[in-house]
Amino acid sequence: MSDSRDFSDWSAIKEQRRQMMQHIVSELSDDERQVFTEVLRLNMLGRHQNSPRVVQPLFDFVSEKIR
Amino acid sequence: MILRKLEITNFRQIYGTNQIEFAPVGDRNVTVVLGTNGSGKTTLLSAFMWCLYGTVDLQNKDELISHRAVQDTPVGGTVEVSVTLIFDATGHTYHASRSVCMRRLDGGSLERLTEGKLELMIMGADGRSAMANEPATLVERLLPESLSRFFFFRGEDMEQLARQGSQEHLKKGTETFLDFTVIDRSIKHLGQVSDRIEREIRSIAKGDAKDLSERMGQLTEEIDDLEARHEHAASEVAALVAQGDMLDAELAASDEVRPLLEDKARLKQKLQDQEERARELRRQLAALVSSDGYLAFAGDTLDRPLMLAEQAVQKGELPAKIKPKFVDDLLDKGACICGRPIDDQASGALRVYRSHTGLAGLEEQIFTLRNGVNLLRDRRERFVDLLHSARTDYSVALTDIQRTADELSRIDSELKGRDFGLEAIRALQAKVRAKSNELVEARVLLERLEASTAERRERLKELEDERKKKLGESAQEQALTARKAAVVAAQRAVVRLRNDWAALVQRYLDMKLKQTWDRIAQLERLVEFTPDLHLVIKERGGDGDWIASAPSQANQRALALSFIGALIDLAREVAESPTAGVASVFAGGEYCLVMDAPFATMDTFFKTRIPRGLVSLVPQIIVINSNDQWEGEVASALEDRVGKRYVLELHKPGREGEDRTVQFGGRSVDYEVAERYSGTDWSIIREVA
Numbered sequence: 085m086s087d088s089r090d091f092s093d094w095s096a097i098k099e100q101r102r103q104m105m106q107h108i109v110s111e112l113s114d115d116e117r118q119v120f121t122e123v124l125r126l127n128m129l130g131r132h133q134n135s136p137r138v139v140q141p142l143f144d145f146v147s148e149k150i151r
Numbered sequence: 152m153i154l155r156k157l158e159i160t161n162f163r164q165i166y167g168t169n170q171i172e173f174a175p176v177g178d179r180n181v182t183v184v185l186g187t188n189g190s191g192k193t194t195l196l197s198a199f200m201w202c203l204y205g206t207v208d209l210q211n212k213d214e215l216i217s218h219r220a221v222q223d224t225p226v227g228g229t230v231e232v233s234v235t236l237i238f239d240a241t242g243h244t245y246h247a248s249r250s251v252c253m254r255r256l257d258g259g260s261l262e263r264l265t266e267g268k269l270e271l272m273i274m275g276a277d278g279r280s281a282m283a284n285e286p287a288t289l290v291e292r293l294l295p296e297s298l299s300r301f302f303f304f305r306g307e308d309m310e311q312l313a314r315q316g317s318q319e320h321l322k323k324g325t326e327t328f329l330d331f332t333v334i335d336r337s338i339k340h341l342g343q344v345s346d347r348i349e350r351e352i353r354s355i356a357k358g359d360a361k362d363l364s365e366r367m368g369q370l371t372e373e374i375d376d377l378e379a380r381h382e383h384a385a386s387e388v389a390a391l392v393a394q395g396d397m398l399d400a401e402l403a404a405s406d407e408v409r410p411l412l413e414d415k416a417r418l419k420q421k422l423q424d425q426e427e428r429a430r431e432l433r434r435q436l437a438a439l440v441s442s443d444g445y446l447a448f449a450g451d452t453l454d455r456p457l458m459l460a461e462q463a464v465q466k467g468e469l470p471a472k473i474k475p476k477f478v479d480d481l482l483d484k485g486a487c488i489c490g491r492p493i494d495d496q497a498s499g500a501l502r503v504y505r506s507h508t509g510l511a512g513l514e515e516q517i518f519t520l521r522n523g524v525n526l527l528r529d530r531r532e533r534f535v536d537l538l539h540s541a542r543t544d545y546s547v548a549l550t551d552i553q554r555t556a557d558e559l560s561r562i563d564s565e566l567k568g569r570d571f572g573l574e575a576i577r578a579l580q581a582k583v584r585a586k587s588n589e590l591v592e593a594r595v596l597l598e599r600l601e602a603s604t605a606e607r608r609e610r611l612k613e614l615e616d617e618r619k620k621k622l623g624e625s626a627q628e629q630a631l632t633a634r635k636a637a638v639v640a641a642q643r644a645v646v647r648l649r650n651d652w653a654a655l656v657q658r659y660l661d662m663k664l665k666q667t668w669d670r671i672a673q674l675e676r677l678v679e680f681t682p683d684l685h686l687v688i689k690e691r692g693g694d695g696d697w698i699a700s701a702p703s704q705a706n707q708r709a710l711a712l713s714f715i716g717a718l719i720d721l722a723r724e725v726a727e728s729p730t731a732g733v734a735s736v737f738a739g740g741e742y743c744l745v746m747d748a749p750f751a752t753m754d755t756f757f758k759t760r761i762p763r764g765l766v767s768l769v770p771q772i773i774v775i776n777s778n779d780q781w782e783g784e785v786a787s788a789l790e791d792r793v794g795k796r797y798v799l800e801l802h803k804p805g806r807e808g809e810d811r812t813v814q815f816g817g818r819s820v821d822y823e824v825a826e827r828y829s830g831t832d833w834s835i836i837r838e839v840a
Contacts, residue, residue: 094728097655097656100655104652109644112640112641112644113637116640117641119637119640119641123337123341123641123645127337143344146634146637146638150633
């Protein structure tokens, strides 16, 4: 029968994703990390909403954080 | 999304108000709907799509409504078409409903009175209900339209999913399924914020920084233009790949039948030659019978005169004693052979004597006849020989024709309608070559565009670094530069997250696909969901290695169903393993599968395995198919899992006695009903208890 791969279940995927995220974030500066987190947070909150509801708060957030 | 109930009123072929209550999740989670051709099987599938998304594949929107319902409506009266779907998702029960009201005008046309907006009522576990403010948005969240093809599908679309050109659809579907939307929107939004900061920088830049900003603006425009062209070229490549794939599939099918077609062409020529020879032999036979056939019926007619003459000889009547010509000569000369004149008395005696010379004439005739009869006898013998030989040849020719016709019939049955014709195959080969050349050119263009874009991006970065040095020392300029750098870096990180996450999901789905294939198909093949998002199936070559093969329709369908099974299993797994944190917004859940004629082109092997495997994997299945597609292996495989049965009872114009019933669930049910006084086809949905 077919080959199998190295994932036991979805939890294993989640763990890999967590590590992947950690690695990506660890390479960012504080400012960059904050922008990265904020854009994902805004989009998760407003996932069914359109762009202007994310772009303006994100722009304000960046302006506020980096002076 | 688990379905509870569908209510359809006057939607296309389906007349009046009809309901289907679906078999719930559990041991008997299969709902079967039987319907003959034209009874509205695909209509049923369309009803789901129309209700949830308002989409329906119709050129004329008036076709939405049942003709029979329109017939029943008087001029000026109104008629309504509506579909309501009740389903469970995310711990709530939803009533989705869409309806259109029309007025019948004089002349038979219809005036649309309402636009058919979606209404969505949400009922909580506590029994409270509320109407959704943005029903379409909510439905899109519960089951995005881009995913609907995975869960509401026609069997014939399945093969398409397993073809090479479908990767865009697979990509979009899986990414929507795993909520890449959030990541993709984040990338886009960061770009928009970066552009806004850039505009602010340009508005305050002075001197060299201003010049550099302008050059950067030009470069950005060029990059935008190149990216638009790249997008267009990429879709061209995808379209060409899809077209090439279709042609390859046709060619693979034609390759399979090519030897048969060559045999068929050879045999057709042989049959033609044999028929020509048989016609020639029949012509020869006819000519022979026409010229000498009478000899066969002459019997003893030829022998009898000779026999009588022989008897006369034996009696001494022949040969004749004197020849009549000798007497005639004497009488003409009037003198005897001795020279003495013949007087009247002698002449009278001679004339009496002459009357007795008839037998001598007969003797002459008999000698002539004997020669003739002998010739005819010889000819008859030859005729009999020739006739026998010609008949044998003709009979052999007919046997040859029959044998060749039998061979042709065997080849036709092996071809089973795949008779492309050798000319068509040659044309197909030429098309494949041309398409392949087009694809090469399109890919070259794509690469050039990519190279040009990369080059400009590099230049843009250089200009940006240069501008950074030229910008003034003011806090505002520094802050703007820092903001832009942070936003661009965050965007790069999200892109990286997206790519890594996509690769991870692809690998996981590949594993799930393999597991699902093993579970539902149980056939030794290597199936893959490749990094470039193709569904591929391989079989073992002679040396034991896996080699990609041109899959049969049945294999393609089994592969696509395995992939969908893998997605559904994944959704369940995700729901069972909730997580908090970034990019884990996909909640997962249970998903039903609504399939129109899913097992139609499968062979016995798959018909016995796939339904059984699917039913163990998918929480709820709705199978819509004809009785022919259902009875036999599929019914045997699913019988003990069927919870609900319905028939699309087709009423169509016809005569008494043209009704048709089928056996379904141990009962005889009406399948087609002939209506003597109806001018149109219509169906109703009947539950088989």
